């Protein structure tokens with residue numbers, strides 16, 4: 132079970148809702164994934180205008196916990212403003228803090244992310260900051276009181292998978308709050324690796340929405356989460372430099 136702040140979830144897969152070929156595919160992929168937490172960019176929603184088109188309109192939003200994100204913000208001030216808009220419109224009290232520091236790499240600005248998280252915690256939000264895979268930043272943020280850490284596997288939308296498994300494992304090892312690996316996932320095996328490392332969950336979007344068959348990929352991601360988690364819980368064998376026979380012949384008379 133994944134626990135974030137006061138909320139509990141069976142699924143450890145968090146899904147983004149953008150960039151699907153159409154809303155029917157989006158709906159089917161979301162359903163097949165069995166995700167319980169959906170994230171979306173607040174700036175893309177017509178949150179105060181019910182008459183305007185809404186890119187979540189095909190989804191039965193009562194079935195999901197919504198995780199508005201502050202995509203588009205480049206300063207803490209903007210992120211806080213976006214989060215407050217989302218809360219005021221009744222969307223949710225959880226927020227994914229996303230403050231981009233570089234438009235080319237879309238890497239998050241650590242200073243502004245920290246400031247925004249601090250402010251939003253004071254405002255009573257359930258705060259999930261999206262960060263790079265910086266081990267010390269993750270530690271500082273959890274000391275600040277955030278409810279989960281969301282280190283990136285690699286740049287958003289790059290599909291490069293986990294670039295620095297060592298840093299991720301350090302973040303996981305020291306974690307006192309859930310670690311959700313976020314961004315850059317390309318394949319189910321990337322998801323399985325994150326989960327085998329001990330991540331509490333994975334958030335992804337492009338790998339599913341941009342797949343040739345998003346619905347099939349959503350299912351593959353769901354299974355990868357389950358397989359990776361099971362593998363983690365089962366405990367992997369130690370790596371050895373040299374071979375050890377799988378079928379020992381010691382004590383047996385062969386001949």
Ligand SMILES: CC(=O)[C@@H](O)[C@H](O)COP(=O)(O)O
Pocket residue numbers: 146147148149170171200202286287288289290313314315316334335336337338
């Ligand atoms: C939807 C969302 O929150 C993205 O900003 C997120 O980081 C996912 O990234 P990918 O599209 O690389 O999975």
